[in-house]
Amino acid sequence: MPLSNEPPAPAGSPQAGRGRLVPVAWERVPWWGLVLAIAGLFAALGIAGSTRYRDTLAFLWDGVVLTLQLTMAAYALALVIGLIAALLRLSGRPVLVTISILYIEVIRGVPLLVLLIYIAFVAAPLASGALVGAARALGLSGVAEAITGIIRSDFNRAALGLAIGYGAYLAEIYRAGIEAIPRGQVEAARSLGMSSGQAMRHIILPQAIRIVLPPLGNDFISLLKDSALASAIAVPELTQAGRLLSSRTFRAFETYNMVALLYLMMTLLGSLGVRALERWSRAGR
């Protein structure tokens, strides 16, 4: 996060005047961005000029779409799982705290790839087997069929696995954000007659969200990259599409150049977004 090294912007609008009142600060020019922009331009020209690269891009396009879908679905789910785990951990009730710590420690201690394979080849089949059995006993076959239908899909399994994995990291980010709010604010809110839930909702979370937005954004980018692991459980996302193409055409060079470039474009867009978030979260204070 190179931006965090900058001196704090003057009060008021931090954006205004940059580079106008101050003489041009060469060390502030985003050189990395320029380098990437030039490299990107060359890459774009190369792709436009070569039928091979165009074919590669056309083949990989579905994979890009699926990678984005998978990342969005997994991230949305992870945000919810993470918030629940963080709130449980901070609830102060021994049983809930234990459950939350257990979840966080176990999941953080298992490689994401192993977690995905485990869910796809061990947990999901066991769960659907158990569900079908239970439903037969209870006569609720419709419900069981719906649930088995959901966990039968590789996409859903991958999204669930990534969400469970990232939920543990997000929970710790939320916790850090919530704990950063001075204890006195809760006490003040309580003394004004708010319940602890109200204090959390109206006083703590609005401030905590602002603190955790940048790290949450970073984890989004990280999740986007880790979605490549889903190729191991038969989800035809970008990485699997690349493998498929290179094994068919033997053009590993072009294929993986393209795969890497596509991931890079997605993550760079993501990190621009994170920078904007950082600026926004600092501006409000």
Place this chain on the structure above:
Amino acid sequence: MKGRTWLYLVVLIAVVVVALFLRTQRMREASAPAPAGPAVQSAVTDLKGREIKIGSDTTYPPFETVDEKTKAIVGFDPDLMDEICRRANCKAKFTTTAWDGIFVALAQGQFDAVVSGVTITEERRKAVEFSEPYLRYGQVVLVRSEESAITGVDSLSTKKVAVQTGTTNDEKATALQKEKKVGDIKRYETFALAVKALINKDVDAVIIDSYAADGFIGVEPGKLKKVGESFTSEALGIALKQGDTTLKQAFDTALAAMKTDGTMDRLYKKWFVERGPGK
């Protein structure tokens, strides 16, 4: 009594002599200057004890798997390469690698050969050199043993079919899907995972080479069966770097010798008949 002792002594000495003789014979064969071997071997190129680095995706019974206890790579292909190397005077060193990118690794010189149940195809010939075929086979449909709706390759039009990414089975399934003869294709990194998905009922069938189908039926007894006839006719070969005529020459002559002297039949019997699932 005395006569008996003599007899024992003679038998003992005879056994020792025979044992020593066989031992030196084997050593000579192993380090073998080609002319010393029997006539049929004299044509095999001598590789002068060279170590051959072989890449293999060792998740493919009975061609190559990692033994649970010894962690050695065992199967038809390692035995085949040992036999070839015994004749061509080389040392086969198998390394486990992922199927994905295996030919790229070969082209870049990470391996001297890829022996991994590799089907000879025209497309692959553009990128790698192939030895003469060492085994002919067909692709089959593998299903769960209780399956009744699928009776062969023609009943897959609405079914979910699993394959390993980038195999000839993948190509065949993709071609069948274009003709609307296969419903949905799920691609896994190994056939072991594809078969696991089949047993877990995530897919309805696996399209796979006939011998590998037998291999998996042997690994998961009672859970799987083949249905229908083989619907392709293909051959396996040893993949070499493009233009590697030395190894091609050596392997081809060794293979030819093994086909005539019955070694191939013996290996075939060992891995596909005796270990085959009730056949």
